[in-house]
Amino acid sequence: MEKLFEIKKLNMHYPIIDGLLGNIKGYTYALNDVDLDIYKNEILGLVGESGSGKSTLGNCILKLINPTSGEVVFNGENIISKTKKELKSFRAQAQLIFQNPYMSLNPRMKIYDILKEPFIINGIKDKQQINEKIKKIISLIGMQEEVLNRYPHEFSGGQRQRIAIARAIILNPKFIVADEPVSALDVSIQAQIVNLLLDLKKHLNLTMLFISHDLSIIKYISDRIAVMYLGEIVEIAEKEELFDNHKHPYTQALLNAVPVISKDKTPKILLSGDLPSPNNPPKGCKFHTRCPYVMEICKQQHPDLTNISETHKIRCFLINKNKS
Numbered sequence: 001m002e003k004l005f006e007i008k009k010l011n012m013h014y015p016i017i018d019g020l021l022g023n024i025k026g027y028t029y030a031l032n033d034v035d036l037d038i039y040k041n042e043i044l045g046l047v048g049e050s051g052s053g054k055s056t057l058g059n060c061i062l063k064l065i066n067p068t069s070g071e072v073v074f075n076g077e078n079i080i081s082k083t084k085k086e087l088k089s090f091r092a093q094a095q096l097i098f099q100n101p102y103m104s105l106n107p108r109m110k111i112y113d114i115l116k117e118p119f120i121i122n123g124i125k126d127k128q129q130i131n132e133k134i135k136k137i138i139s140l141i142g143m144q145e146e147v148l149n150r151y152p153h154e155f156s157g158g159q160r161q162r163i164a165i166a167r168a169i170i171l172n173p174k175f176i177v178a179d180e181p182v183s184a185l186d187v188s189i190q191a192q193i194v195n196l197l198l199d200l201k202k203h204l205n206l207t208m209l210f211i212s213h214d215l216s217i218i219k220y221i222s223d224r225i226a227v228m229y230l231g232e233i234v235e236i237a238e239k240e241e242l243f244d245n246h247k248h249p250y251t252q253a254l255l256n257a258v259p260v261i262s263k264d265k266t267p268k269i270l271l272s273g274d275l276p277s278p279n280n281p282p283k284g285c286k287f288h289t290r291c292p293y294v295m296e297i298c299k300q301q302h303p304d305l306t307n308i309s310e311t312h313k314i315r316c317f318l319i320n321k322n323k324s
């Protein structure tokens with residue numbers, strides 16, 4: 001499979017600033033040595049508890065924020081070291097759809113102007129070309145041309161998210177980060193938007209990083225799934241493998257929390273205790289404070305993300321135990 005992204009040793013440590021003196025008093029370790037490949041034309045699902053670093057990863061991949069260190073190689077080029085000017089073509093090719101369609105559309109702009117804006121930003125001025133593309137995209141997202149003359153507040157949440165999606169895909173991007181794109185919507189509308197994203201992915205040959213808390217949506221939409229815990233990927237596999245043959249105790253606990261999804265025959269583990277703070281993550285395996293299988297080595301040493309098959313990786317010392 002051809003790689004669109006190669007993410008290497010990506011770290012994002014947000015400084016925690018002392019309010020009075022303005023000194024750095026610590027760091028939030030939001031991403032820690034993340035290594036991840038994203039293949040062309042796949043939907044990679046990203047799951048994990050709130051605060052595990054999912055949005056930070058999506059934002060770093062798009063270079064909306066500058067990571068502390070590491071590389072994000074897109075089509076063979078490291079975008080992290082690029083200047084603003086050099087990033088222009090990347091920006092058109094990689095777009096973000098985010099959670100809240102109420103906030104992502106400028107309330108003072110008509111839909112036509114909202115959809116025209118990406119062309120202006122990218123220096124495209126041909127009015128006929130722009131109008132044709134806007135009409136095409138409006139039909140692609142299942143809306144009528146009359147919406148172009150209206151304002152965002154005249155639409156429901158689902159319709160607004162369709163418009164936000166239209167804006168994200170209007171310049172034919174290759175890659176989309178969809179960060180919880182349906183979690184602010186009514187459950188009844190969520191399936192329509194998820195199906196729209198799936199249709200668009202097929203039509204436009206998109207590659208997508210799809211972030212969600214909702215395991216049933218992740219299961220429906222993804223080709224592969226990565227599980228994050230405290231800024232690290234702890235398991236990654238193809239969808240079926242991840243749901244039917246997961247190996248990491250944290251993945252097991254996440255899936256056990258949704259009984260309908262889990263066909264798991266292994267003993268149930270329940271996620272007890274809160275997620276430790278990413279400002280002061282546990283030493284050794286970051287999951288050791290909550291893991292029912294914790295061993296002495298887990299408290300001392302940090303497990304690597306290791307292949308257990310060509311397409312399945314986990315970060316857990318249990319794999320060594322099973323081998324010996």
Ligand SMILES: Nc1ncnc2c1ncn2[C@@H]1O[C@H](COP(=O)(O)OP(=O)(O)OP(=O)(O)O)[C@@H](O)[C@H]1O
Binds near residue numbers: 028052054055056278
């Ligand atoms: N701009 C920022 N400045 C400082 N800390 C941040 C910033 N953005 C995120 N963080 C912190 O980094 C950690 C990871 O946050 P992030 O938003 O990436 O998690 P998430 O997995 O997307 O969570 P959620 O599911 O709630 O959206 C959290 O501890 C968060 O408080």
Ligand code: SF4
Binds near residue numbers: 286292295298317318
């Ligand atoms: S390394 Fe140890 S603590 Fe971490 S998940 Fe595996 S068994 Fe649990």
Ligand SMILES: [Mg+2]
Binds near residue numbers: 055056
């Ligand atoms: Mg988030």
